[in-house]
Amino acid sequence: MSELPEKQVKRLKSLIQEAETNLAAAKELLISIIGDDGNVVTPTNSREDVSGKVIEGVFDGQVMIGPDGKSYPVPANYASKSKLVEGDILKLTIADDGGFIYKQIGPIPRRQIIGTLVQHDGAYYVEASGREYRILLASVTYFRINIGDQVTIIVPEDNPEATWAAVEAAL
Secondary structure, X not given: OOOOOHHHHHHHHHHHHHXXXXXXXXXXXXXXXXXXXXXOOOOOOOOOOOOEEEEXXXXXXXXXXXXXXXXXXXXXXXXXXXXXXXXOEEEEXXXXXXXXXXXXXXXXXXXXXXXXXXXXXXXXXXXXXXXXXXXXXXXXXXXXXXXXXXXXXXXXXXXXXXXXXXXXXXX
């Protein structure tokens, strides 16, 4: 059996990577809609007059950690578009109808750095300042960035151990 020309192999690899990215985006979107526990998640902060249980917590890069140590799902599209950074303080209102309404109430000091998008182990990272920061798939799809692209990321200014970053812009 003869080998496919290099161009076709590259195209096939690209199609497979795109399919994997789309599948992961679909899974993430589903979780952002129904939550990890099957409850509908409402990622809006425009419903200020909603009554319900209020919990404040810390964003860890993917979820909000409440004062009791419990994890609360933060929709990836909300975290990405709001450019939430590991350590930000969030307020979660669990509405009487079960909806989750997040609001960023305590952004921590930030700094911006430029890096390169890479992917391994099924996750996306930005290599910057001699290390890798994990980023949300929602940011990759929202900013339409590809492996090898230069991006500006936002990281916590006072946490050199942070593992997550928010994407500011594609360059």
